[in-house]
Amino acid sequence: MPFGSLQEKDFLDRQSELADLYQRVLQAGAHAARSVVVAGPRGIGKTELLKQLFGLLFWRQDRVSPFYVVVNPALLSATPFSQTYLTQFLCQRLAFEKKEQSLLQRDGLSLDGLSALVEDRDAAWARELLDQYRQSSDPLSALRIALSAPSRSALITGTPVAVLIDEFHRLKGLSLEGSPDPHLASFFESPLSYGKTPHVITGNAPEIEEMPVSSGLDRMALLPLGFEDVSSKAVSLLRANEIKGDAPPLLLRRLGGNPFSVECVVRAAGAKKNPEERDFWNAYVREIREGTLARFWSSALKSSFPDLGSRRTALSLTHKIYHANEPFTCRRIAAAFSLTDRDAEATARALYFAGFIQGEFGVFRAVEDGVLRDIVDCLYLKEVLAKAPQDIERELLEKLLPQGEKAVRFDVTLPMTREAELVAAQCLDQIGKNMNLNQDAIGQLQIAVIEACINAMEHGKGAENGISVSVAVEGERMEVSIESAGREFIAQETGEPFGDHEVAKPSGRGWGIKLMKRFADDVRFEKTARGTKTILIKNVGKSINVQKEGSTERE
Amino acid sequence: MMPKGYINDLGAECLEQTSEQFLGQGLKKLIVNFSDVQFINTIGVSIFTSMVQKALEYNGLLCFTNMKKVHRDIFEMVGLMKYVRFFKDEEEAILFLKGRN
Numbered sequence: 001m002p003f004g005s006l007q008e009k010d011f012l013d014r015q016s017e018l019a020d021l022y023q024r025v026l027q028a029g030a031h032a033a034r035s036v037v038v039a040g041p042r043g044i045g046k047t048e049l050l051k052q053l054f055g056l057l058f059w060r061q062d063r064v065s066p067f068y069v070v071v072n073p074a075l076l077s078a079t080p081f082s083q084t085y086l087t088q089f090l091c092q093r094l095a096f097e098k099k100e101q102s103l104l105q106r107d108g109l110s111l112d113g114l115s116a117l118v119e120d121r122d123a124a125w126a127r128e129l130l131d132q133y134r135q136s137s138d139p140l141s142a143l144r145i146a147l148s149a150p151s152r153s154a155l156i157t158g159t160p161v162a163v164l165i166d167e168f169h170r171l172k173g174l175s176l177e178g179s180p181d182p183h184l185a186s187f188f189e190s191p192l193s194y195g196k197t198p199h200v201i202t203g204n205a206p207e208i209e210e211m212p213v214s215s216g217l218d219r220m221a222l223l224p225l226g227f228e229d230v231s232s233k234a235v236s237l238l239r240a241n242e243i244k245g246d247a248p249p250l251l252l253r254r255l256g257g258n259p260f261s262v263e264c265v266v267r268a269a270g271a272k273k274n275p276e277e278r279d280f281w282n283a284y285v286r287e288i289r290e291g292t293l294a295r296f297w298s299s300a301l302k303s304s305f306p307d308l309g310s311r312r313t314a315l316s317l318t319h320k321i322y323h324a325n326e327p328f329t330c331r332r333i334a335a336a337f338s339l340t341d342r343d344a345e346a347t348a349r350a351l352y353f354a355g356f357i358q359g360e361f362g363v364f365r366a367v368e369d370g371v372l373r374d375i376v377d378c379l380y381l382k383e384v385l386a387k388a389p390q391d392i393e394r395e396l397l398e399k400l401l402p403q404g405e406k407a408v409r410f411d412v413t414l415p416m417t418r419e420a421e422l423v424a425a426q427c428l429d430q431i432g433k434n435m436n437l438n439q440d441a442i443g444q445l446q447i448a449v450i451e452a453c454i455n456a457m458e459h460g461k462g463a464e465n466g467i468s469v470s471v472a473v474e475g476e477r478m479e480v481s482i483e484s485a486g487r488e489f490i491a492q493e494t495g496e497p498f499g500d501h502e503v504a505k506p507s508g509r510g511w512g513i514k515l516m517k518r519f520a521d522d523v524r525f526e527k528t529a530r531g532t533k534t535i536l537i538k539n540v541g542k543s544i545n546v547q548k549e550g551s552t553e554r555e
Numbered sequence: 556m557m558p559k560g561y562i563n564d565l566g567a568e569c570l571e572q573t574s575e576q577f578l579g580q581g582l583k584k585l586i587v588n589f590s591d592v593q594f595i596n597t598i599g600v601s602i603f604t605s606m607v608q609k610a611l612e613y614n615g616l617l618c619f620t621n622m623k624k625v626h627r628d629i630f631e632m633v634g635l636m637k638y639v640r641f642f643k644d645e646e647e648a649i650l651f652l653k654g655r656n
Contacts, residue, residue: 422561425594443625450596511597511633518632519625 013229021053025198028160029063032195039205040222043260046202050164064160065096071170078139078176082146089149125156154196163199169207188213206353224257226526234266241270248277254370261371264292285396288374297375304354318356319380327365407474414467421453424469441540444519451512452482452534460484478540485531559591567602578613584652590621607638618648
């Protein structure tokens with residue numbers, strides 16, 4: 001059933017993206033609409049968004065007929081694929097005419113069953129399409145007819161069709177007589193470019209990007225949820241299980257705005273009646289050790305590297321990339337793992353396609369995803385270092401659990417005036433001294449905060465409310481968030497505000513984010529109701545002796 | 556040269572002009588003492604980059620002294636380390652420069 005798993009009233013996180021897509025495909029009713037690729041990491045909510053869009057188009061309007069299809073890996077041979085595609089389309093198109101939800105469940109019909117249905121509805125346009133399909137001389141012609149069925153129906157009936165395809169990347173595996181032929185996906189080229197059949201496609205972004213048919217399509221990046229949305233989602237999941245408490249904010253931040261991760265961890269914690277903070281962390285560690293999240297990534301690794309030796313190398317390489325300061329080239333990978341250049345490239349590309357690393361131009365680095373980082377660490381400890389489960393659990397909990405001290409928080413609002421960033425930097429210095437924190441680490445964080453504030457000022461130009469800087473210290477961990485009204489955001493691939501590159505090049509500010517990453521342990525960017533928030537996290541450690549001003553280490 | 560406080564666009568530009576004046580007067584060995592520098596931002600660093608370029612054009616040599624580790628890390632990150640000599644203090648830099656005569 002192509003409807004979302006959430007009721008519309010509970011689907012709050014992606015309302016603006018949903019509205020954008022809805023408006024986009026409705027344009028097909030009056031003018032021509034453009035097809036779009038919805039890109040984002042695994043678990044970010046692409047499938048749910050597509051299903052919500054289907055529901056909206058199906059129930060809320062009569063101008064554009066929605067057609068939702070998931071590419072099934074078991075049906076990639078041209079003949080069964082084309083038959084399923086055509087059957088699903090005709091059932092959904094007929095269902096749309098009279099809003100018959102029951103027809104949506106009949107997409108497993110045989111061709112004879114489909115003929116009977118078409119006769120029953122007396123749909124001449126559908127009969128014509130079906131006859132054409134049945135008379136096709138070979139599987140390729142049949143595939144072409146099936147894929148063009150939405151555009152043919154739009155031409156005949158005058159009702160445009162919004163084609164929503166999930167797991168589009170799997171079409172690389174379309175096959176003829178048993179052998180996959182990636183070129184078969186190019187049959188989508190014509191339907192994708194027809195203005196009366198706007199396609200909204202999604203799936204594994206790196207693989208879709210490599211498919212020639214995607215080159216002329218628009219892009220929509222699904223960004224991680226902001227902290228407020230993550231909190232609301234966690235609360236709603238907890239309340240649905242009649243649990244009164246809240247998930248620890250630090251843990252929610254660690255989940256990086258990925259709704260799938262939030263759901264897995266909160267559900268796991270909710271298995272215990274009235275979970276406390278420690279229970280949430282235990283649930284997280286269980287999830288990344290052996291839960292749905294761990295299985296998801298472990299199976300991605302297994303399917304990309306069926307051979308045990310190469311799987312082990314791939315895991316070790318991923319772990320190394322996640323713990324290196326600099327990105328890896330294929331040559332560096334080859335040298336580090338005694339691989340040929342060709343094997344190094346094949347391993348890195350497979351890891352890239354599986355979503356473990358970034359680097360579509362051959363320079364590879366870790367994906368900005370704290371949960372995936374923890375899963376990689378966990379898999380490495382388990383599979384490469386062969387550590388016992390209880391040792392892994394203890395090690396992870398020690399790393400993750402807050403120190404038990406209460407967080408101290410300071411909030412400052414900076415005006416958009418010259419050198420206001422120094423006020424934030426000086427605040428950090430004083431907080432460090434008051435709390436006896438390591439001055440060198442504070443010095444590094446000050447540099448990162450200056451850059452983040454300058455970014456916020458550049459992105460928030462024209463906004464009146466200034467920049468909100470919030471500093472939270474919990475034990476030896478300092479978290480500084482810098483929020484401004486700047487709406488500019490992010491290329492999903494880098495997870496970085498594009499403004500940093502655009503605004504800055506002439507003045508050399510293109511190094512700002514690099515510098516933040518160099519001096520903070522973790523740098524995150526969030527879209528908030530107000531604009532954009534940059535979060536810098538650093539384990540600053542305690543100072544052995546309280547140092548006087550200016551005594552920071554010199555070389 | 557002894558820059559002070561916050562090295563941003565203004566601070567670094569001033570330093571760049573001074574160094575250009577010296578280089579124009581034929582002085583080829585310049586020492587920049589960072590002991591009074593509190594913060595450097597990336598705009599400042601980018602101006603330092605052009606200052607280093609200028610010094611190279613004049614066949615000059617730039618020596619940086621009394622740098623905090625965090626500031627040195629910034630220069631390392633932007634790849635300036637190989638074009639500049641770093642010393643603990645001015646005395647060490649002067650000794651080195653005398654040795655090159």
